[in-house]
Amino acid sequence: MIGFDGADWKTIWNWANSGKLPNFKRLIDLGAFGPLESTIPPVTPPAWTSMVTGKNPGNHGIYSFARIIKTENGWKKLIYTSRNKKSKELWDYIDRTLVINVPFTYPPRRINGIMVTGMLTPSLDSEFTYPPEFRNELLEQIPDYIIELDWSKYVGKEKEFITHLYKMTKKRIELFWYLFDNKPWRLMFFVFIGPDRIQHILWGTREMEEYWKYLDGFLGEVLEKIDHETLLFIVSDHGFGKIEKTINLSLVLAKLGLIKERGSSISSVTKWLINFAKKTGLLIYFAKLYGLLPEFIKRKILESSRTQVELINPDVMYECEGAFAAVYLKRKDKRIISKLKQELYSLKDPYTNEKVIAKVYEKSEIYFGKCLDSAPDLIILPKEGYTLKNYGDLIDVAYFQNGDHRLYGIFFAYGSGIKRRYKIKNAKIYDIAPTILHIFGLPIPNDMDGRVLIEIFEEDSEFTRKKPKYVNSSYYEKKYEDEKLKKAIQKLKIKGKF
Template identity: 35%
Template sequence: MDGSNHSADQAFVLGLDGVPWSLLQGWITEGELPNLTRLIEEGAAGPLESTTPATTALAWPSIATGARPDKHGIYGFRKITPSYTPQMYTSHDRQQPALWDVLSPAVVGNVPMTYPAQPIDGKLVSGMMTPEIDDQFSSPPELGRELLDRVPEYEIGLDWSEYVGREEELLSDLSALVEKRRELLRLLMETEDWRLFFFVFTAPDRLQHLVWDEAVLLEHYRQLDDVVGEVIDYVERLDATLYVVSDHGFGPLSKFVAANRVFETEGLLSRQEGTGTQSLLSRFGVSRDRIISVLSKAGISGESIVNTVPERLLRVVGRQFPGDDVLFDVDYSETEVFTYDHGRLYINDESRFVDGCVAPEDRQAVKAEVKDALEGITDPQTGAAPVTVRDGDDLFPTDPHSPDLIVETAPEYESTGRLSQDPFVSPGEKTASHRSEGIMIAWGPNVKAGGSPIDASVYDIAPTLLHGVGEPVPASTDGRVLTEIFEPASPAAETVPTSVTYEGNETAEVAGEDFEDVEDRLTGLGYLE
């Protein structure tokens, strides 16, 4: 774009979930994606470091707030209570102001972790982790009804794991999903009176978990590139600044690392002794996983089961069937540490958990033992030591209730919380997974053509965007303003002069009953790890 000095006061964030810089770079060089190529040539672009761990649920709130998880309050898709009960994170858990709370009016579409849709000055349609399309799906509620009138078969997302062996069908359904999402984008773009527009496509992540074939992926990215072209036209007409970002990258996956198995071997974790019913069922080869597999082949997904069977019954049944789930199959009274949900490790501190068996004064010693145990395992096939353990006190210093430790794995490995017989297990049909390096592209009136952000992270997006539209940066921000991406003569290239304090999420203590019911059902049979 024209690099002359403008006072651009509108910013558009286009999120592409799971897009890796290395993959995009190759296709740009080959001229496969003309609209993204234009943005990179005329704007500033480079890799974007994700959160630790690099997951959707942590990264999008971090992008939206510019704050670490210990400040914004969301560590994953689910949190664990003192009684070891999982609960879904919702928008009510976010403790820091998001960009749409600071810049108004705002338009927000399909951003993960925004259900239930909280009232904002503008329009909001919630995204990933929305349990159903209801009156809490949008703000105002009539916006959701307008969307359904226009796109009667609108969907929140799809489960890639249900398409194993049906990859062609996944490609077709995913393409249709993108087009439905695009209709939402077009509906929201009918509004031009906004200062912030924040919209996310999660489809790349869904596809890449099951299919890691560049020829196949390129066809999907071409569809996304076409969307980017439509957004460019819209943004250019308004003389706004466009940010294209991904929450994390992606890459091939070879093995799961089962930390809980390591803990069991080291005497740090004990399995629950099977009941008489469990022993009998196990003898006949009956398990939760096998039941879910059989039902899946009959066209009944595990999610369908947990969304229709009463929650109390699910919990009773879940404890009777043998399995390898950390919720049902661990004896917490004899367990010092356990992995829960994407590499989060918890010391079973007696001051934190109802069946805790580690005294608070012994917590640091157990952490050191855990770190030595995990970092000492080696892959018997390669000899590699793929695990690094990060201390939660260092990563999340302001929250005493954060995860105690975080497992980081080398490329092609991923942490799993499942119990298993070996520390290294096959990922099954999951062919690829998250990497830390995503993308950032900035393009607009004050953005320097050919510029590159320096060591950019997801925490830098919010402060950079706010500074670029002439707004002060919240004092709670952990990121920095990427002044190097702006034209030297523009106001946006100046250092950050002020910071402000905003109120947090006033409704953080409240959660909708309907969502609580859904989250209980989703954990019923241990279907979610």
């Protein structure tokens, strides 16, 4: 399994069929393919976790980047880690597994195989591998290995970003081939984070296209090297698309009296330039002009325009993540929910007179399961072309960031027993885990929310002939305990004590 974080279905489909990505086109001609519906919201932490657990966020407990916890004195905000997952993952069922750079696997944990953590790993100095000793082996083989690239730190430094992006990706490919050739594995789950990073700031550019061609070349090497007994899945956690404007959620909440705006430190000159662009109708060109500005001015515009706010209602907390925003309530207040929904749905872009909010969900509309209590009470999704922030005017031009997440990622399957030129429909991100277990001939825990994508297999294949088997979720716990007992008895036999 190869994951390309942020790979967008429409983009990859169009580029593959236009000849820009010939190896993705090979997958279309020789395998099953289609859009893969992400989680709502389509954000990295819950999406990848749903893929590897087979469950919706309400059953695995990961909703965003940060946990918002209700306390007696207000709210506490903590970053999610792998320890917060409330579910087993694919590598808990399958032995000899290589898990590389999958987001939200830090800190690493014991598996039957090798794990190299990815997103939110503090540094190369941390313990980011299992087994721990593999860290030294990795750094000996690939001394300049790079775990992550934070696109938000490259305001006005796009050329430097591109250099670092390719360096990171080349090192990732070196690790792929080292593991592929030298380590025993039955399942290899390897994620490239680069597509997401470049698409946030260089969406629709020549640089983005060239980077995807580079990845397509790597894919071609994989297709040439795998044997006829190996199945290949290509997946992504969510799609991507262009953004042109931002919505300042802080101002909406301030209007309703839920927070208090302290104002912005934006300079009078910058404010005059932006207002002039708005009044003269040049706002739509401001993002393009922004790209031509000197680096220090770019940074000044972005850093100085943040809205300073304070919470004045202790019963309300919120977070903005661009592709979505979430509101947490200490108690379910129907009045607040109703007022907030009404205000959000009435928001219009003053330049187009179009509404800017696509949907406001209550948590019970999209999540279900044992972890529902910790979910945000409201999930807000902007319309395409907009992103949610906590700075700028109510509706403002997007300066540095010009791309954000969409609902549909990619799914490609290739190999013996897989249908050719078959376009799958209605595939969801939590269908991946049960499908993988079925391929390995393993029973599927009945607490998984996904289904086996049985339609991707040829009618006479072994995967179609054997029907998916479902078992109680305690099945694997008992199996694990039985194996521990067998190993303990074997040790006693060796010592002559049994």
